[in-house]
Amino acid sequence: MSPAAIITGASTGIGRDLSLVLAREGYDLGLTARREDLLLALKDEISGRYPDGKVFVAPADTTNESDLEAAMKDLIGKLGRLDLMIANAGIGYPTPAWKNNWPDIKKILEVNVMGAIHSLELAKEAMLKQGAGHLVGISSVAGFRGLPASSGYCTSKSALTTYLESIRIDLKPLGIAVTSIHPGYIATPMTKKNPYMPFLLSPETAARKISRAIRRKKARYLFPWQIALLVRIMRVIPDSVFDWVMSLKKQKGVFKD
Numbered sequence: 001m002s003p004a005a006i007i008t009g010a011s012t013g014i015g016r017d018l019s020l021v022l023a024r025e026g027y028d029l030g031l032t033a034r035r036e037d038l039l040l041a042l043k044d045e046i047s048g049r050y051p052d053g054k055v056f057v058a059p060a061d062t063t064n065e066s067d068l069e070a071a072m073k074d075l076i077g078k079l080g081r082l083d084l085m086i087a088n089a090g091i092g093y094p095t096p097a098w099k100n101n102w103p104d105i106k107k108i109l110e111v112n113v114m115g116a117i118h119s120l121e122l123a124k125e126a127m128l129k130q131g132a133g134h135l136v137g138i139s140s141v142a143g144f145r146g147l148p149a150s151s152g153y154c155t156s157k158s159a160l161t162t163y164l165e166s167i168r169i170d171l172k173p174l175g176i177a178v179t180s181i182h183p184g185y186i187a188t189p190m191t192k193k194n195p196y197m198p199f200l201l202s203p204e205t206a207a208r209k210i211s212r213a214i215r216r217k218k219a220r221y222l223f224p225w226q227i228a229l230l231v232r233i234m235r236v237i238p239d240s241v242f243d244w245v246m247s248l249k250k251q252k253g254v255f256k257d
């Protein structure tokens with residue numbers, strides 16, 4: 001029997017390429033996102049390239065609890081089991097602190113935290129019954145320190161990261177692995193407007209790297225290595241130095257709204 005995976009946010013970007021990579025690796029797939037037309041086009045593409053695998057589509061907005069529950073139930077039922085759950089759906093845009101950003105911050109938290117965690121909790125339920133499985137969350141390198149003009153996004157990713165870390169400890173003895181993935185800059189629709197993206201990777205390369213980390217059941221995976229190194233340095237430097245470096249970047253206009 002083929003392993004089965006569900007991916008949220010499969011319609012574009014990292015989620016789309018990850019779906020193609022997992023199909024090539026022999027997974028049966030459950031794909032979800034809001035745009036059904038894109039999911040159906042991806043399903044056709046995967047079925048054309050990898051005719052032996054099964055692909056099911058269930059559109060849902062991850063912030064709508066009943067929609068998400070129905071989609072997950074539908075996909076898990078059709079797949080027959082769930083070996084791998086990838087909570088990838090996410091949004092991101094600047095929330096510069098010199099104005100009231102509540103609506104934008106709320107939206108980011110709803111998708112990147114509440115939606116992601118809800119999808120993982122639903123998957124976990126199925127995996128606990130099986131006594132096996134692997135939960136993966138697509139967090140970000142932006143989740144380790146507060147970056148300028150990114151209060152909403154950084155908060156959302158640090159929340160998802162700590163959630164994943166906590167459940168990883170609880171679930172290990174129950175046979176369920178947990179991985180948090182922290183990409184640097186990836187060229188997707190989300191980052192199209194970003195003016196400055198050092199060490200930019202294609203979504204195809206990102207998907208290959210993520211699938212390797214999943215196969216190795218890594219607890220945490222930061223990439224590319226150049227950004228991972230910068231993050232490690234950023235995590236240990238004093239606040240005064242961190243603030244100074246970040247204010248230089250802001251002066252360059254890098255974080256302008």
Ligand SMILES: NC(=O)c1ccc[n+]([C@@H]2O[C@H](COP(=O)([O-])OP(=O)(O)OC[C@H]3O[C@@H](n4cnc5c(N)ncnc54)[C@H](OP(=O)(O)O)[C@@H]3O)[C@@H](O)[C@H]2O)c1
Binds near residue numbers: 091111
């Ligand atoms: N690109 C980067 O540089 C980068 C870096 C670090 C982390 N990440 C993370 O990687 C993940 C994927 O991002 P991406 O760069 O591939 O961006 P993307 O191409 O914009 O993809 C985002 C995906 O999330 C889905 N989505 C958004 N809101 C949703 C909602 N309310 N309900 C259901 N699905 C929703 C979108 O599908 P629909 O619009 O069809 O619903 C789309 O499939 C995100 O969690 C992001 O934070 C990205």
